[in-house]
Amino acid sequence: MSKCEQCIIKQFNSLKSLTKDELIRISACKTSKTIKKGTILFDEGDTINGVYCVKDGICKLSKLSENGKDQIVKMVVKGQLIGQRSLVSDQSSNLQATALNDMEVCFIPKSEIIADLQKNPKFSYDMLQDMARDLKEADNIIVNMAQKSVRQRLAETLIYIHESFGTNPDGTLSVLLSREDFANIVGTATESAIRVLSQFKKDGMISTQGKHIKIENLNDLKRIE
Amino acid sequence: MSKCEQCIIKQFNSLKSLTKDELIRISACKTSKTIKKGTILFDEGDTINGVYCVKDGICKLSKLSENGKDQIVKMVVKGQLIGQRSLVSDQSSNLQATALNDMEVCFIPKSEIIADLQKNPKFSYDMLQDMARDLKEADNIIVNMAQKSVRQRLAETLIYIHESFGTNPDGTLSVLLSREDFANIVGTATESAIRVLSQFKKDGMISTQGKHIKIENLNDLKRIE
DNA sequence: TTTTAAATATGATAATTGTCATGTTTTATC
DNA sequence: GATAAAACATGACAATTATCATATTTAAAA
Numbered sequence: 001m002s003k004c005e006q007c008i009i010k011q012f013n014s015l016k017s018l019t020k021d022e023l024i025r026i027s028a029c030k031t032s033k034t035i036k037k038g039t040i041l042f043d044e045g046d047t048i049n050g051v052y053c054v055k056d057g058i059c060k061l062s063k064l065s066e067n068g069k070d071q072i073v074k075m076v077v078k079g080q081l082i083g084q085r086s087l088v089s090d091q092s093s094n095l096q097a098t099a100l101n102d103m104e105v106c107f108i109p110k111s112e113i114i115a116d117l118q119k120n121p122k123f124s125y126d127m128l129q130d131m132a133r134d135l136k137e138a139d140n141i142i143v144n145m146a147q148k149s150v151r152q153r154l155a156e157t158l159i160y161i162h163e164s165f166g167t168n169p170d171g172t173l174s175v176l177l178s179r180e181d182f183a184n185i186v187g188t189a190t191e192s193a194i195r196v197l198s199q200f201k202k203d204g205m206i207s208t209q210g211k212h213i214k215i216e217n218l219n220d221l222k223r224i225e
Numbered sequence: 226m227s228k229c230e231q232c233i234i235k236q237f238n239s240l241k242s243l244t245k246d247e248l249i250r251i252s253a254c255k256t257s258k259t260i261k262k263g264t265i266l267f268d269e270g271d272t273i274n275g276v277y278c279v280k281d282g283i284c285k286l287s288k289l290s291e292n293g294k295d296q297i298v299k300m301v302v303k304g305q306l307i308g309q310r311s312l313v314s315d316q317s318s319n320l321q322a323t324a325l326n327d328m329e330v331c332f333i334p335k336s337e338i339i340a341d342l343q344k345n346p347k348f349s350y351d352m353l354q355d356m357a358r359d360l361k362e363a364d365n366i367i368v369n370m371a372q373k374s375v376r377q378r379l380a381e382t383l384i385y386i387h388e389s390f391g392t393n394p395d396g397t398l399s400v401l402l403s404r405e406d407f408a409n410i411v412g413t414a415t416e417s418a419i420r421v422l423s424q425f426k427k428d429g430m431i432s433t434q435g436k437h438i439k440i441e442n443l444n445d446l447k448r449i450e
Numbered sequence: 451t452t453t454t455a456a457a458t459a460t461g462a463t464a465a466t467t468g469t470c471a472t473g474t475t476t477t478a479t480c
Numbered sequence: 481g482a483t484a485a486a487a488c489a490t491g492a493c494a495a496t497t498a499t500c501a502t503a504t505t506t507a508a509a510a
Contacts, residue, residue, distance in 0.1 A: 416499080417498070420497095
């Protein structure tokens, strides 16, 4: 099992601000896990009792609406932490976390990290900055949801995934999502998402081979209104 | 000018976690301001250079969408801070702040408070908890925007204002909003907001006298789907 | 108070999006 | 590889919401 104090993944999140001693202590009680694609890490209402540090893979954070549809609120990739909000506010999770592909994660128990948060100002300030970033992002999503069309939102989602998570060697988006996932990000019916994607394809902005999507004309996609 | 160390407003925000010495220092350089209804405290893109502590009044935080419409993202009332996110991430504001009625605020310069944030773990932990609360709230709004109808969102907005900000002696909502404001909270056209409110009135769930709205049947309003 | 501007209200119509039905393709499992 | 299940796709139609036009009311200014 790898040691936190030597792990390079922490450079991408607030764990980098822990002291060497703190890291050694955490390393001793963390758990490494392999999580299969499709597995639910935790559900809405679950008491998480710690944070996950994502070493590899991608995960979606979603919330069930009263109408029975899932809304994807955030996607978490390698380097990021999951469960920070619940840790800080000492509440059960308000989101469900589901692995979108096979994942490697480390689980750090709450008991080992909460004291550091209250004692190490650099660490809590760092987490504060993380959360500030999330909050800004969430505000932007609210505005998009409220004011933009499904067509626009879907185009922006494709661009976001393309630019944030990159592409495979063949140019297809590296994050493989079902049409239902796209609908749940955009906040629309699955059929509507499928229809819009089909239209994008007809217009030559994307190409598809099964679930794999390739952006063919980024500029046109960016110009959609 | 009142002293921070004696001010009771700070009980409602993270400033309560500052030490007496820190408060005295901040008190010496803070500015008290009276802000007239309708005044823009700061605009999108402005460098705020500090935080506002709201001593009285209400303020809306909004963001201009590309289609030219304002989206109200949050309402801030007595006791809360404004500008925390920009302070923490050291960025210009991504939101516009506008007074919804006459306000009393104190402005604390960034230079006086940022060091405390990095040195006083209790203070930063407290602000972290504030931001965690905001983030949870924002996630809920995303889900509502994405999955609920205008009718539902408007009903929930009325209930939210009723329960969070209270009513005047005559039972009308204490926060006075224009129909356009309601539209900008819900994320719809002003005409649509007006239409839905008219329908609520016809159905006996609310009554109106000019801009003043009174909830007449909270249960029916809560049951809207 | 009169005048003017702004906010509220409502109708008509178009555009967007959701729902249900049904067929096709892809993927998983035996 | 055959079979079943899931995911994808598309048509038809209904519901929701936006837009434009135009009154009417309310608030503000002269």
